[in-house]
Amino acid sequence: MSKVIAIMSMSLDGYVADLNDGVAEVFAWYFQSGEEEVRTGGADAMLFKVSPPSAGHIRRLTARLGAVLTGRKTFEVAHGWGGNHAWGPAFVLTHAVPAGWPRPDSTVHFVTEGLETAVRQAKLAAAGKDVAVHGADTIQQLLNAGLLDEIQVDIAALLLGSGVRLFDQLSKAPIALGNPTVVQGIGVTHLCYSVLKK
Secondary structure, eight states: OOOEEEEEEEETTSEEEOTTSOOHHHHTHHHHSOSEEEEESSTTOEEEEEOHHHHHHHHHHHHTEEEEEEEHHHHHHTGGGGGOOTTSOEEEEOSSOOTTOSOTTOOEEEEOSOHHHHHHHHHHHHTTSEEEEOOHHHHHHHHHHTOOOEEEEEEESOOOOSSEETTSOOTTOOOOBOOOEEEEOSSEEEEEEEBOOO
16 A cells, blocks of 8 residues: 655654755765765656665665655755656645646646545555655645654754754644664665655
8 A cells, every 4th residue: 555655854853845945965975975876767767876774775765765745945946957857747735737838748737635535645646655745844744734654854963953854834743653673874864754644
């Protein structure tokens, strides 16, 4: 059965982006933490250079993914991934479809009918695989609605001090998590928690 999985890189003090929505610091480990190359996606693949433990973690995780769910802000910051996300069809939760979209030959879809509809469409597109979730606000909404199954968080060896926090607006807290699995990379620690349902 398809799971909805939050996948985010985060500083040790809980920030996923700086005050200007910059993610270079929390994403640096993807490109500077080792010599092992990992490509994810198809024609528009991303190339990472990481340590062997991180490479194994990324390969295991991305092999599970069939679609992506994200918010409008993440879509904008990522420039729409050039029209095609490397992890599969992307579903963008938004109040209005942005000008110039949808585009021909793009696998980016816009959902204006709410969170549950976005989850349903992403799961359908994932065809039995898991749905990756990007964006702090979208992850918080899913946690508050009880629709998130798992949290995969990559803790970068970094203190940002300010910016966008991953778990800032939780109306349903406390939220119980299962015991973590831990993979220690270079410059990053990969944590995976199941979200326990009440």
